[in-house]
Amino acid sequence: MSHPKSVHPHNAEARLEMLTVINRAIAGAAPVEKPAYPRPQPLSAAEREEQFRDRILDYRAHYTRVPLAELPQAIAASLGRAQRVLVPAGIPADWLPAGLEQLRDEPPLSHAQLDRAEAVVTGCAVAVSETGTICLDHGAEQGRRALSLIPDLHVCVVRENQIVQTVRGAVERLGLAVRAGRPLTWLSGGSATSDIELVRVEGVHGPRALHVIVIAE
């Protein structure tokens, strides 16, 4: 594929005109004072974990909480009979069940190869208890975006200290990754649609099943 770098000549003209019109439109506008961000009553770590669990189950995703030592068994249980499990490069070896048929993205797999994977195991960057949201910043434990998108089953491991209470808290934690230019994906339950007569259907294009495993600390 070619990469057309030249910008169309009309573009400079459109840009100049738009900026001129905008400047005229906002000339003399008073600066805006932003109020402080409201903060809720803080929850304890145990309450956060409980709230997170409640939200994940409300999205009809699976939820398990295990000590690190039992993580391989928990992952094995979530994977069930899934073959060809995608494992990002940064997943710690002691997370994985013995004898797992791993599919590595090195060298990068084609879309067609990814489509033959049945499951993926990832970590996450941060999670939000108030909304049951898991945020990926596609670091080494999560892999590039396509890995957690194409397989039908996503097993996502969350460390307890990654769970924050609020959306605002998660946004603050993600600041470094975004400023480093990393893409983000936020997951709240599995893919869903209510487009036909408002009947909720789970599992449209994204992974149809989401299993969340929290490592107890």
Added chain:
Amino acid sequence: MSGLHPKAPFPKAAEASVNQPQLRANLRKVTHTIRAKRAAVVAELPYWEQLRQLGAATKDDSLVNLSDRLLELERNVQARGGQVHWARDAAEAREIVARIALAHGERELIKVKSITSDEIELNQALEEHGIHAIETDLAELIVQLSHDTPSHILVPAIHRNRAEIQALFNAELPGEGGLSDNPQDLAAAARRYLRHKFLTTRMAVSGANFAVAETGTVCVVESEGNGRMCLTLPEVLVSIMGIEKVLDTWEDIAVFMETLPRSSTAERMNPYNSFWSGVTEGDGPQEFHLILLDNGRTHVLADEFGRQTLRCIRCSACLNVCPVYERAGGHAYGSVYPGPIGSILTPQLLGMHDKNANSLPFASSLCGACYEVCPVEINIPQVLIYLRNEGNAHKGPNAESLAMGAARVAMSEGWRWEGALRLARLGQGPLVRQGEISWLPGMLAGWTEVRDLPALPREGFREWWKAREGSRTVDANTQAGPPDIVQDAQNRESPPANVQEGGHPPAGQHGQEGEDHA
């Protein structure tokens, strides 16, 4: 032209839909269901009002600094390997997308649901260049396959029921034919059809919910995963965003990630949110174009009062609470932006010159429910009134201004008012049917087109009062003065208890007082 231009004035356009019982039943179910769910998830956040204020201020801050923000966004998208295009109008934006597709020799592209792309009528324009755009959102796919237009911002195919969708998919989706009307089966058929397209199509087009100037980040929120597919798998990505979508810093995103899902799908969070900044090496499209679209937005920005309209984050909460939308449906608004927000956004984007669009600010009972639910505090009722005035000012002298002028003269003196009433009572004779006037002639017809007018009573208050005073003069024993209830009120600091509580004194009591005076 663009997807903004209504083909008829609102009352005429609404006529068809209000007379379809099935459509009205669907709309009622949808709006009431989402409305109740929204109220429940909003109630979970005790500081919701503060979030609304913060959202409004965050948007206002970006709007009054818009040129700086856009330049910063441009700089940061380019610094991360993206290309930025500026489009003054729909035609320029369409041309940019077509040019990119043609430069790559693409004849087919996949699309994430985007109202902005509907606003610029992108799909039709691409077809003219021989490029087929495949809608990948389930509802948008339904709308596209049935050559229809969306009727709701969030659930575009809400005017279609499952039997219609079953017939459509069985006829139009390759390899199907035996689908049931179960939504699960229908969604699965869409998945089968689109899976191959996602994996093989090399170019995608999306809109944008937000963009962050500081980091050059663009955000798309969605539910089905079709957005993630389009934003991740193709080699070339083109995102079209209205210039008002830009925010200052990354942290500004937070408030909208709290208020948008709860206001829109009535969820604590929608299933998927994607954020990306330009091009990421080895992850996702390696060529990214961002189109900054004006198409009338600077018109709206230039109006200090109307400017708040540009805060809109397209959540559709105002549609779901609107008594007019619930009855008329989205198509009656004739624009890609329906409902209360459409009633103020469409005419302003078109610059208040479009005769049909200018009927939209009148499509409201001004009940104010839209303002109450708006997550960015757009005072829609006030903007509606403001636009009605603007619209009337453009018209020059008309029936309404003449009538108001005549009323001013008639009401300036008591004798004029009484004379005018006597004349009107004579004049209304032939128009009254069962105590109501349903048709007025000539320039007055506009009033009765959409409402009945009660006939004037046989006796007005002034005449009743005069007659009563006259009878008093004859009966010298009765002292002339206001009725007891008025005197009572004058002697108390607060209104009498019966007025305060119920608004009206009990009927019997009222009658009694009248008899005392007679």
